[in-house]
Amino acid sequence: MxxxxxxxxxxxxxxxxxxxxxxxxxxxxxxxxxxxxxxxxxxxxxxxxxxxxxxxxxxxxxxxxxxxxxxxxxxxxxxxxxxxxxxxxxxxxxxxxxxxxxxxxxxxxxxxxxxxxxxxxxxxxxxxxxxxxxxxxxxxxxxxxxxxxxxxxxxxxxxxxxxxxxxxxxxxxxxxxxxxxxxxxxxxxxxxxxxxxxxxxxxxxxxxxxxxxxxxxxxxxxxxxxxxxxxxxxxxxxxxxxxxxxxxxxxxxxxxxxxxxxxxxxxxxxxxxxxxxxxxxxxxxxxxxxxxxxxxxxxxxxxxxxxxxxxxxxxxxxxxxxxxxxxxxxxxxxxxxxxxxxxxxxxxxxxxxxxxxEPRNNPWRTALGASVLAFYFVLFGASADDVLANYLSVSLNTVLVAFRYLVVLVPVIVYPVTYKICLELQHQPRASKTKRHNIVLRSADGGYSTVESAARPGDALPSFPPLPLDNLIIVGDGAGDGTNGADGAASNGSDTKRGIFRIPRSYR
Amino acid sequence: MPDSTDHDGHAEPSGHGAAGAHEPPKMVEASLDSPQFQVAAANPERVERGIAVMFVLGVVGFAGFGAAFWQNWSNVWLGVTLAVGFFGLGIGMVAWGKYLMPRGPFSESRHTNEPTDEEREVFLQDLSSRGKIALGRRSYLLKILSVAGGIFGIVAIFPLLRSLGPLPGSLFYNTSWKKGSYLVSPEGRYVHIDDLDKGGVLTVFPENDVGGPLSQTILIRPETSGYVVTAPGRETWGPEGYLAFSKVCTHAGCPVALYQKALDELLCPCHQSIFEVGPGRPATPVFGPAPRPLPQLPLYVDSKGYLRAQNRYDEPVGPGFWERGNL
Missing domain, CATH: 1.20.810.10 (Cytochrome Bc1 Complex; Chain C)
Incomplete structure (x- = not known):
């Protein structure tokens, strides 16, 4: 039907x-x-x-x-x-x-x-x-x-x-x-x-x-x-x-x-x-x-x-x-x-x-973005100036004047700080899904450096090379029942892609 | 691991902006026993049971929502049961996709979206050669067509825009106050000279526009006696200690609703503009973004002791507008 x-x-x-x-x-x-x-x-x-x-x-x-x-x-x-x-x-x-x-x-x-x-x-x-x-x-x-x-x-x-x-x-x-x-x-x-x-x-x-x-x-x-x-x-x-x-x-x-x-x-x-x-x-x-x-x-x-x-x-x-x-x-x-x-x-x-x-690899853009975001965050904070004045028990005048300065100062400070953080992070090991400990080493003359710890068993998933779905030929036992494109010798590619998502035998 | 892929498995920054020429696809052989086709979970049976529990939770949640609706329980019950249903299905499905399906990774090839120069040329030539045949020889038709389109565009603006509302005209310049208007409270009561104590405040309207958004006026009685002179030329505007100012803020139009008696200040709660009122201070903005004083309504007390307007406001009330100019 x-x-x-x-x-x-x-x-x-x-x-x-x-x-x-x-x-x-x-x-x-x-x-x-x-x-x-x-x-x-x-x-x-x-x-x-x-x-x-x-x-x-x-x-x-x-x-x-x-x-x-x-x-x-x-x-x-x-x-x-x-x-x-x-x-x-x-x-x-x-x-x-x-x-x-x-x-x-x-x-x-x-x-x-x-x-x-x-x-x-x-x-x-x-x-x-x-x-x-x-x-x-x-x-x-x-x-x-x-x-x-x-x-x-x-x-x-x-x-x-x-x-x-x-x-x-x-x-x-x-x-x-x-x-x-x-x-x-x-x-x-x-x-x-x-x-x-x-x-x-x-x-x-x-x-x-x-x-x-x-x-x-x-x-x-x-x-x-x-x-x-x-x-x-x-x-x-x-x-x-x-x-x-x-x-x-x-x-x-x-x-x-x-x-x-x-x-x-x-x-x-x-x-x-x-x-x-x-x-x-x-x-x-x-x-x-x-x-x-x-x-x-x-x-x-x-x-x-x-x-x-x-x-x-x-x-x-x-x-x-x-x-x-x-x-x-x-x-x-x-x-x-x-x-x-x-x-x-x-x-x-x-x-x-x-x-x-990675944002840290483009410190210029990252710092600029952070700085601009900071500007809007300060403006956002300024929309609560009366509540803040009440909450902090300071005069509204103080809060308002403070925000007029902050809206300029904060972005100006955020830019170089972010830039520096990006440069620092560039020397760090890349963060990934399976995290490993970073070990901070101090050298004899007092310098510090960071290295990634060695992998322990079960620490990281093994990673495999990606299989290109659009150019894949299924071979071997798993494909042997005639519907899986085992006739992968076909030259035009499209015939070879059939049925790759049949449930593998290893999973019942 | 299949020995069959010829991908090097590493990120390659090279190959930017490759031209549109597609390389012949390299076929890759893999068996269904390859690790990429295995599920990601180490213990699929356990994950499967977990997903089943989540889906059952979903069933329970939605059934609970039905019960809550039927029994007319509170908003909290309705929402929580609905959320439980959604979370059950959601967590279960995500886990299913994440742990019980071939773990991959899989890939597909990516080609640039740029056409080749040849493709572009052929297409543009098609366009222009056909265009010449179709349009070039009858270009005057095209011209008439464009004129018609242009005129339609212009006349279409009239119903689309002009019908929406009246011309602003005097809307922005006049309020309902006029010579002799009574001051009336929001409840419709005529304001008498004895109505406000010193330090009192009241929102007033002209008698023909009670509640009027533009006519709203704030009547104050600062702790002063006799005539309050706020500015030169306004000697008679504040009889018996009464002052009246437009309540529409000159900044963004909010009602300037707060009066601080001790400081003789009006405060707009929207953006905290502060206006000083009292002798010598014609609602002058002293703090915040408001750029102009609130217009003052000239008052007098009539023979029966009622407060009335000597005249209308002598300038537009409320925030500035582009067409306002120097008034």
């Missing part, structure tokens, strides 16, 4: 011929290659939970009086968006779990994209021929950040409403900003349309864009094949690892479940965005210690520590928020996007690279 169906489809689509290559596709094995998978799978979780949420969420700013099951809010005026979010959290079975999974998955999504991007950056994975995929990846990150912001704005609560107000102010600061802001919001802030519009951008336009870019990202990965670290027989001319079917599929599907498990566990045990504690958005109210979701933190920090400059020109004005709110992210994302081209230009590197660099 299944056979018949398969044959029917195969005769029309030629699956057997075309998919063969995909099934044999090799995926290199390294823990850092999972980071992108986390992003992919949190996106899957976002779609699944998001569909559930749309069934109950009402994207409307129509004001209503709440009479639901959450008693502290009964009698309060709120928008239908806020009310429906409260209802889906408390009155819909499993609703709170889905909402919290959605929010956690969004945080994990952006987080894993950022960490994945760091991995690619520090190992030089963006170099030729993968510049285009880097650019696609940066755009994915931008869309993910935007969609995260829109998503947590939808409930129309007091914290997110304030965030929308700030984003309106940032839009106003653009050239033509009063037009852009009014058109996007359908009038002066807040208007009556913004939740409705944010909703359709959040659930349709940006997810479609993300899905499309994701397909392109993975398509380019398949076409250009995966990068790999040196060792284990990897060269510039091969890809070493496990084949798509069945090894990689088993691992990666298991990994999808692990990501889902972590998300579910977080949603069960760690409360996120409790809007019923913030209350509905009222334009003249605001709460203390308002922070956005973490991936907007660097922007909020930049808004806070920006000196109070504003440039007034005849008939125009460059408002204060333009510098931290438009210029900073503009420069950030532009430089990030074109980094592969900038670096290749600087280093006169026009060659193809498939073997990744």
């Amino acid at each position: 299944i056979d018949g169906l398969y044959k029917w489809i195969d005769n029309r689509l030629n699956i057997s011929g075309g998919t063969r290559k995909l099934v044999n596709k090799i995926f290199p094995d390294h823990w850092s290659f999972m980071l992108g998978e986390i992003a992919l799978y949190s996106f899957v979780i976002l779609l699944a939970t998001g569909v559930f949420l749309t069934l109950y969420f009402e994207p409307s700013q129509q004001q209503v009086v709440y009479h639901g099951s959450y008693l502290p809010l009964v009698g309060q005026k709120m928008s239908e968006a806020f009310q429906s979010t409260i209802n889906l959290s408390f009155a819909v079975r499993c609703g709170l779990l889905m909402r919290q999974m959605h929010h956690w998955a969004a945080n994990i999504f952006v987080g894993s994209i950022v960490v994945h991007m760091c991995r690619v950056f520090f190992t030089g994975g963006f170099r030729r021929p993968r510049e285009l995929n880097w650019i696609i990846g940066v755009n994915l990150m931008i869309f993910a950040i935007f969609n995260g912001f829109l998503g947590y704005s939808l409930p129309d609560d007091l914290v997110s409403g304030t965030g929308i107000r700030i984003s309106f102010s940032i839009l106003e600061s653009l050239p033509g900003g009063s037009y852009i802001a009014t058109w996007l919001f359908g009038g002066q802030f807040p208007g009556t349309l913004l939740i409705d519009r944010f909703f359709i951008i959040h659930v349709l336009i940006l997810p479609a864009a993300i899905a499309g870019l994701l397909a392109a990202h993975l398509g380019l990965l398949v076409k250009q094949k995966h990068t790999a670290f040196a060792g284990n027989g990897a060269t510039e001319k091969n890809v070493v690892g496990a084949p798509m079917w069945p090894t990689f599929l088993a691992k990666t599907n298991g990994f999808l479940f692990l990501v889902a498990g972590v998300t579910a566990l977080l949603a069960a045990t760690v409360q996120i965005n409790p809007i019923w504690q913030y209350g509905p958005y009222v334009p003249y109210k605001v709460s203390y210690a308002v922070q956005p979701d973490w991936y907007m933190g660097w922007l909020d920090g930049a808004l806070r520590i920006m000196p109070s400059w504003e440039i007034v020109l005849p008939g125009h004005m460059i408002p204060n928020v333009f510098f931290p709110g438009i210029l900073l992210p503009g420069i950030t994302f532009t430089v990030l996007m074109f980094w592969p081209i900038i670096e290749a230009r600087f280093r006169h590197d026009t060659l193809e690279h498939h073997i990744l660099e």
Whole structure:
């Protein structure tokens, strides 16, 4: 029955011929290659939970009086968006779990994209021929950040409403900003349309864009094949690892479940965005210690520590928020996007690279990356300046001035320190999966050196040369039953590749 | 170990940017008894039992989720049972792939994505020669087509952009305050001269726009008596110790909601801009990113003792915007 169906489809689509290559596709094995998978799978979780949420969420700013099951809010005026979010959290079975999974998955999504991007950056994975995929990846990150912001704005609560107000102010600061802001919001802030519009951008336009870019990202990965670290027989001319079917599929599907498990566990045990504690958005109210979701933190920090400059020109004005709110992210994302081209230009590197660099072997790039990351970390810290001042019992003034210095000083210090650490590490034995002790020796004249200890029995797995799946002839007893391509004398290669994944006799 | 591979097994930095010419594949012989085809686990039976336990855990977890849903248990139960189900399946599958499948390594060859010069040339020639036949001889058609496309592009902008909202016009310059507006509390009560104690603070609106996001104004009564003169030219703006400022922060538009009585300061909780108020201090920003003072609303007390606006704000309230200019 299944056979018949398969044959029917195969005769029309030629699956057997075309998919063969995909099934044999090799995926290199390294823990850092999972980071992108986390992003992919949190996106899957976002779609699944998001569909559930749309069934109950009402994207409307129509004001209503709440009479639901959450008693502290009964009698309060709120928008239908806020009310429906409260209802889906408390009155819909499993609703709170889905909402919290959605929010956690969004945080994990952006987080894993950022960490994945760091991995690619520090190992030089963006170099030729993968510049285009880097650019696609940066755009994915931008869309993910935007969609995260829109998503947590939808409930129309007091914290997110304030965030929308700030984003309106940032839009106003653009050239033509009063037009852009009014058109996007359908009038002066807040208007009556913004939740409705944010909703359709959040659930349709940006997810479609993300899905499309994701397909392109993975398509380019398949076409250009995966990068790999040196060792284990990897060269510039091969890809070493496990084949798509069945090894990689088993691992990666298991990994999808692990990501889902972590998300579910977080949603069960760690409360996120409790809007019923913030209350509905009222334009003249605001709460203390308002922070956005973490991936907007660097922007909020930049808004806070920006000196109070504003440039007034005849008939125009460059408002204060333009510098931290438009210029900073503009420069950030532009430089990030074109980094592969900038670096290749600087280093006169026009060659193809498939073997990744160890970060320590490229101290210049590693130090620069660390320094830039430090800059954004300081900005992120600055977005909590009021909380820090409170916590450390120092004046807000001190904290703010300190951050204005730190944002310059920390990156300046991080660069040479990282550079030096990289140089030091270059003399160390290479870290690998099976770790051996390093022995520190002191010589007679007081110098120190590090050597790797000798292998003990069972210390290291024996390593074997990789078998090239696309050019393999199975010989010997294991292949002797006539279906295994024992007729490997066939000259055109394709005949010799049959059935290599028959269960070996040694494993019953 | 098979004696059959001719891979040297070492990383080779050489071979960058090899041209597209594919070398003939070198066939490699291996028997299914080669170590690469054996499972990675030293004790497959034990790993297999472990995986079975994990999958059973998955079954238990998902069944528990069903029970929790059916019984309408709390969010914690729902989430934990779901997580247990996912973890059971996930750990089991990863272990299966990692320990019970051929350990490898396997490889596939990698070729450059660059076409050869010949391929490129042939393709480009195809494009251009066909293009000449198809387009070159009828170039005026192409021109008309481009004009049509261009016009469509321009007119398409109108519904796409212009329909979205009104022109900003006076939206950014005017609030609902006008000459004689009463000051009204968020609950709709008209503010009387006796309403605030010294050191008191209240959010007020004009009577026709209660709750208005742009009209929101903060009414303060600093510890001063008589008229409070915040700046030259504003001698009559602060009667009986009352001062009113726009509550929309000039930095990013948050409500400047906190009033520190002892210091006569207004604080914006979003980005910690601080504005000094009181005699000689017209909500001047003294700390944080706010670049401009909060606009002051001129007040007077009418014959019945109600607070009213002498006039509208004399400048746009809220954050700066590109088209604002020097006002």
